[in-house]
Amino acid sequence: MNSKPEADWLNLLIGLLQGAQLQLLRVLDALGLATQVHGQPAWPWAHRLSGENLLIDLGQARSLAWTLVFVTVAVVALLLALLWRRPRYYLLALVPMLLIAAPWPDANVVLVPATPTSFQQSPTGFTAASIAQGRALYDQHCVACHGADGKGEGPLAASLAVWPPNLSGPLLWRRADGDLLWRILHGTRDARQGQSTMPGFGGKLDESDAWALIDFMKAQGAGQSLRALGNWPQPIGLPDMAVQCGTKPSRQLASWRGQRLRIVAGNVAPSEDPRLVTVVLSPPSSHASASADCVADSPAAWEALALIAGTDQLDGTQLIADRDGWLRARGEPGKAGWSDDDLLCRSERLPVPTKTADSASDGLGALIARMDAEPVRFVKGGFIH
Numbered sequence: 432m433n434s435k436p437e438a439d440w441l442n443l444l445i446g447l448l449q450g451a452q453l454q455l456l457r458v459l460d461a462l463g464l465a466t467q468v469h470g471q472p473a474w475p476w477a478h479r480l481s482g483e484n485l486l487i488d489l490g491q492a493r494s495l496a497w498t499l500v501f502v503t504v505a506v507v508a509l510l511l512a513l514l515w516r517r518p519r520y521y522l523l524a525l526v527p528m529l530l531i532a533a534p535w536p537d538a539n540v541v542l543v544p545a546t547p548t549s550f551q552q553s554p555t556g557f558t559a560a561s562i563a564q565g566r567a568l569y570d571q572h573c574v575a576c577h578g579a580d581g582k583g584e585g586p587l588a589a590s591l592a593v594w595p596p597n598l599s600g601p602l603l604w605r606r607a608d609g610d611l612l613w614r615i616l617h618g619t620r621d622a623r624q625g626q627s628t629m630p631g632f633g634g635k636l637d638e639s640d641a642w643a644l645i646d647f648m649k650a651q652g653a654g655q656s657l658r659a660l661g662n663w664p665q666p667i668g669l670p671d672m673a674v675q676c677g678t679k680p681s682r683q684l685a686s687w688r689g690q691r692l693r694i695v696a697g698n699v700a701p702s703e704d705p706r707l708v709t710v711v712l713s714p715p716s717s718h719a720s721a722s723a724d725c726v727a728d729s730p731a732a733w734e735a736l737a738l739i740a741g742t743d744q745l746d747g748t749q750l751i752a753d754r755d756g757w758l759r760a761r762g763e764p765g766k767a768g769w770s771d772d773d774l775l776c777r778s779e780r781l782p783v784p785t786k787t788a789d790s791a792s793d794g795l796g797a798l799i800a801r802m803d804a805e806p807v808r809f810v811k812g813g814f815i816h
């Protein structure tokens with residue numbers, strides 16, 4: 432899907448719709464017109480413009496894009512008519528003509544039901560601690576229906592009116608995070624008959640629990656995809672964690688945003704490379720490796736990365752995150768050197784570069800070049816690379 436030439440304008444359109452609605456909500460909030468729900472301003476309408484449907488229905492997306500152009504021209508004509516006397520009547524006559532001529536899209540496709548939290552964003556920072564909190568809650572409240580691997584095959588699943596969905600597929604990435612939050616806290620209903628399909632957990636969990644569950648489900652989904660498909664089809668961030676560099680005060684991994692990061696799991700002394708910041712993640716039961724410059728040693732961080740890498744044997748695994756904090760490549764334990772084949776989160780838009788003698792000798796260089804050439808362009812409800 433990413434190789435289609437329409438990817439660029441569609442991504443722009445979806446980004447624009449998302450950004451405009453978010454800004455509108457911020458303005459309402461600044462004017463004191465938005466109520467607060469679950470700790471953030473609430474979307475006051477029952478519908479919102481949908482990026483996810485536009486992805487599926489390109490014809491409607493095109494109509495909407497053209498309609499926006501027509502409406503913009505109509506607004507400009509109206510402004511000019513106010514300022515400029517002589518052609519005023521021609522300009523004013525143009526406005527309804529433009530509005531009639533615009534290829535208005537189908538409201539049923541462009542508008543989807545919204546929840547009050549549709550535009551809320553996760554406050555967790557996708558930390559290892561939040562993933563661990565989510566894991567404990569998932570085991571307690573969700574596993575009976577959704578199953579230990581999130582594929583929807585828990586012991587209760589067969590007795591339900593609706594089968595729980597596969598949480599390891601693209602579903603969690605297609606949905607607005609705020610809509611996921613709402614469904615966890617308030618439950619889901621059958622679209623036609625209105626019967627409850629999943630109970631709401633608002634009585635037992637608060638919003639910080641629900642955000643932690645969302646972090647956990649994404650981390651688990653990434654690991655399951657990697658196991659099943661050998662790659663990360665949906666982008667996944669590098670979980671944040673505390674890092675100790677020498678005797679300096681401890682800092683967060685996210686504070687290196689803008690630089691490439693390599694995490695080396697295990698009690699090892701990796702060779703440093705100027706193209707990457709290297710952080711050693713020491714195993715939960717051992718003491719921090721003294722020979723590395725920067726070390727993370729929280730058990731939650733180890734668990735979170737094992738989950739995302741889809742493995743019980745994290746020891747010896749290396750992971751590379753790009754400058755924007757997305758996890759992009761994995762080096763399996765015992766494997767010497769890198770190649771651009773290790774890029775697990777990539778777009779299929781560029782032709783795979785032919786390997787030269789040069790890239791064979793500098794596999795990491797080839798990997799970095801490809802990673803930089805194919806940045807992750809993630810718009811909620813839009814393209815994922």
Ligand code: HEC
Nearest residue numbers: 572573576593594595596606614615619620628629632644
């Ligand atoms: C009683 C069984 C049951 C339990 C317990 C349960 N779920 Fe669900 N869940 C479902 C079913 C069934 C659906 C599908 C609902 C539908 O499509 O109408 C679902 C759907 C979902 C979805 C997808 C919603 C969407 O946008 O399509 C998410 C996310 C989810 N559950 C998360 C959770 C979490 C987190 C928990 C634990 C706090 C949990 N569920 C507990 C049965 C359950």
